[in-house]
Structure formats: structure tokens, C-alpha cells
Amino acid sequence: MRGAGLRTPRAPVRIWVETLKRIAPVLSNSDANDVVLFGSQAMSIYTRRALASKDLDLLVPGITIRVLEDLCDEFTDAAGKRPVYDFTVGQYSGRRYPVGHIYLRHGSGYPLVVEFFQTFLGFESRRLTPFLRFKQKWGINIQVFSPEAIIGTRLSFRPPERVTKFNAVRLSRFIRTLGKSVDWLVVNSFLDAFQLRAVAVENIEELRAKRISIPGSSNVLAAATSDQDRSEG
Numbered sequence: 001m002r003g004a005g006l007r008t009p010r011a012p013v014r015i016w017v018e019t020l021k022r023i024a025p026v027l028s029n030s031d032a033n034d035v036v037l038f039g040s041q042a043m044s045i046y047t048r049r050a051l052a053s054k055d056l057d058l059l060v061p062g063i064t065i066r067v068l069e070d071l072c073d074e075f076t077d078a079a080g081k082r083p084v085y086d087f088t089v090g091q092y093s094g095r096r097y098p099v100g101h102i103y104l105r106h107g108s109g110y111p112l113v114v115e116f117f118q119t120f121l122g123f124e125s126r127r128l129t130p131f132l133r134f135k136q137k138w139g140i141n142i143q144v145f146s147p148e149a150i151i152g153t154r155l156s157f158r159p160p161e162r163v164t165k166f167n168a169v170r171l172s173r174f175i176r177t178l179g180k181s182v183d184w185l186v187v188n189s190f191l192d193a194f195q196l197r198a199v200a201v202e203n204i205e206e207l208r209a210k211r212i213s214i215p216g217s218s219n220v221l222a223a224a225t226s227d228q229d230r231s232e233g
Helices: 013-028 041-047 065-081 124-131 146-155 167-183 184-193 197-207 217-233
Strands: 036-038 053-058 084-092 095-105 111-117 133-137 140-145
Touching: 013 041, 013 053, 013 111, 013 140, 036 041, 036 146, 036 184, 041 053, 041 140, 041 167, 065 084, 065 095, 065 111, 124 133, 124 146, 124 217, 140 146, 146 167, 146 184, 146 197, 184 197, 184 217, 197 217
Parallel strands: 036 140, 053 111
Antiparallel strands: 036 053, 084 095, 095 111, 133 140
8 A cells, every 4th residue: 555645656658658559459359349548548639748647548348357368468478477457347326337457567667557447437338429539649540538528527527536636737728728629518418428417517616616717617517507497497
């Protein structure tokens, strides 16, 4: 267990990009070939400067223990040491939530956890279809969350941590980079599709109480107020 106040260091961009490049062909040659990149790494797809990260988040509906074993074989061939992995089936708001992890340590010493989500928050991946894009970057053609889905996801982190000041700064910078191209109607549609509006509103209000403002987040609050007015009417 890490000491109080110590955090897992974020691996430099090149490390998680190299890892993604190694994972992609293994998955494409398996039954788990429908892959979506999300998390902070998805933000990096849309920005000139990619972000360091302590993990790599992939939505892989077909992920199984067999596929995790194949990926561990690939990493063993590359590093000479077999990584540890696990596969658990928990719950997210009462919905079945299978997740696999591979725990890596790069030769430079940085740790990196690769997370393979079989569902998105317990919902089947096909519900995400309107919120996905195919993008080409780092020599990889990969499916990724749309900017609006990224914003919606990062506004709706659950308690107890919620949206930290660090993540708020990252998200604000991302939104400013996108500028007027952000479609807040789509952000709201995403929040509604995955039952995230309530927690997003709570997070925005909590941040405002701390004098932290997320650009454009008033559009989420306005939509919530409008929905409430209609229900009361």
C-alpha cells in the first residue's frame, strides 16, 4: 500500500501509446476486435499535445480471460516477464459490470494499468454508437468517444472522488481547445442516454461551490432546469 499522500505516477505519453500499438493487433486478430478508446487517452486523440496517464482505458465488449492471456503472451515476448492480470464481474448501479486489468511496468520503471471494460457503465456498447468516431493517430486507426461523450463522461465521475481539481483543469483546457465545435445538445443527450445527468449536475454545483468553473457547463444545468420545469408543469 502506498504511503499517505503518494500517488501513482502518470506514465509519459510514449509509454501508453506504445502499449496501445502493441495491444491493437492482438485484439484485431481475436474475437474481441471491437475496441473503443476512452478516458483521458481519448482526449489526447483530439488535441495537439497528448496527456500522460497512469492507465489505459479500453472498451472491449468481447474481452475474455483467453484474450487477456493472449495479451499477456504478447507483453511477455516484449519484456521477458509475464504481467499479472485479473478479470472481475462487479456491478455499476445494479448493472453487471465485467472488467479485466493487465498490470504492466515499463522498462523505464513507470507502472501502467490497462483496463478492459466489457460494457460502458453496465450498458451494452451498442448504445454508444451515436457517440463514437473513427480517428487516425499514432499510426493507429481506432474507434474513440466523440468530444461530447468525453465531456459528458468526465463531468459525471461518481462519489467519493467526483471531479478533482486536477481533472477539472484538464477538462476545462480540453473544452477551450475545442471551442465552438462542442455541441452541448449532444453532451446532454449523452448524459441522458447513460443516466448520468444527476451526478453531472451535482458535480458541477460542487465545483462551483469551490469556485471552479467548467466552460460551457451552464448548458448542462440549464437543460436540467428545463427538464424539471417540464416535469412539474
